[in-house]
Amino acid sequence: MIVCSKCRFGGLSSFKALSLGLMGLIAWVDLARAGLPLHAERSSPFDLTVTGRLEGVPAGTARYVRWADLRALPTHRLVLDGEFVKGEQVMTVVYLSDVWNALPKAKGADTVLATCTDGYTSVYTQPFMAENRPFVILEINGAGPDAWPPPGITYNPGPYVIFVSTKVASTVGTLLDVGHKRPWGVAAIELANFDERYAAIHSGRWSRLSGRASEGRQIWINSCASCHQGPGGVFGGTKSDRPFEVLAAHAGYNQAYFKRYVRDPQGVVAGAKMEAHPHYSEGQLDALIAFITAEPGS
Numbered sequence: 001m002i003v004c005s006k007c008r009f010g011g012l013s014s015f016k017a018l019s020l021g022l023m024g025l026i027a028w029v030d031l032a033r034a035g036l037p038l039h040a041e042r043s044s045p046f047d048l049t050v051t052g053r054l055e056g057v058p059a060g061t062a063r064y065v066r067w068a069d070l071r072a073l074p075t076h077r078l079v080l081d082g083e084f085v086k087g088e089q090v091m092t093v094v095y096l097s098d099v100w101n102a103l104p105k106a107k108g109a110d111t112v113l114a115t116c117t118d119g120y121t122s123v124y125t126q127p128f129m130a131e132n133r134p135f136v137i138l139e140i141n142g143a144g145p146d147a148w149p150p151p152g153i154t155y156n157p158g159p160y161v162i163f164v165s166t167k168v169a170s171t172v173g174t175l176l177d178v179g180h181k182r183p184w185g186v187a188a189i190e191l192a193n194f195d196e197r198y199a200a201i202h203s204g205r206w207s208r209l210s211g212r213a214s215e216g217r218q219i220w221i222n223s224c225a226s227c228h229q230g231p232g233g234v235f236g237g238t239k240s241d242r243p244f245e246v247l248a249a250h251a252g253y254n255q256a257y258f259k260r261y262v263r264d265p266q267g268v269v270a271g272a273k274m275e276a277h278p279h280y281s282e283g284q285l286d287a288l289i290a291f292i293t294a295e296p297g298s
């Protein structure tokens with residue numbers, strides 16, 4: 001189990017792209033021809049589990065993609081400075097959109113849901129992939145996950161790391177919580193239908209939200225849901241065992257505590273495992289409260 005918070009990725013912006021060849025051009029390679037083989041059986045701990053809307057695969061059935069097959073897709077070399085280890089590290093990466101293009105998707109698939117070995121999750125919609133160009137790290141200094149952790153770090157980021165960088169897409173600099181789009185320990189992806197997986201927070205009490213509650217829903221999906229499941233079992237991580245009802249009680253009746261906890265959990269409870277969100281504005285915290293309590297629009 002990886003117990004560390006993902007937020008260590010958040011503050012690192014000195015990430016340099018090494019353009020060995022014209023990355024933009026290479027990205028246009030037609031991957032439809034180079035489809036990823038899906039295996040019914042796991043062959044190694046470094047296989048990526050793929051579930052969800054896969055063409056020709058019965059619902060609820062997992063398939064496995066091998067590291068070597070991902071490595072055979074068009075890859076790119078990037079230099080990551082001070083990320084996993086101090087100093088420059090050469091990364092071999094494949095764009096998540098190229099993985100997406102090489103998978104046989106069934107009707108309705110429009111989103112990648114990534115799940116980590118410790119129950120952390122991240123969501124990548126198609127527009128997010130197109131705009132922010134997330135990529136999967138396959139090698140660090142030429143060494144694959146079978147040789148990880150790389151020298152100098154104490155935790156193992158394998159089997160896969162998904163990452164975003166301003167050097168690849170400038171829009172990454174505008175993300176509220178960039179760390180939530182940089183999960184490590186990614187072991188599985190689901191090809192999902194966004195509306196289906198998040199239906200419970202778009203229906204019932206959540207069907208006609210106020211403007212700020214809708215804004216809070218976006219923050220919830222992109223940040224809080226990394227560790228928290230939503231109401232009605234809506235998709236989210238399992239790193240937090242706090243039921244949504246407990247969060248809703250704080251948001252409804254104990255707003256000062258809620259805000260303090262979201263901004264600085266360790267300041268409220270020593271040893272809290274939740275990551276801090278000190279950069280959230282009052283408005284963003286109010287939006288989260290409005291979403292969690294399902295504040296209706298007028």
Ligand code: HEC
Pocket residue numbers: 005006220223224225226227228239240241242246247250258261262265271272273274275277288
């Ligand atoms: C990295 C994982 C992680 C993320 C991201 C996260 N939480 Fe948590 N949260 C936890 C865990 C774990 C707990 C259980 C208490 C603890 O160890 O901090 C928790 C507990 C809480 C609590 C309950 C505190 C209590 O006293 O019971 C609230 C409220 C909360 N989270 C709100 C949020 C909101 C809102 C967001 C999004 C802005 C969020 N969390 C994002 C992991 C996370």
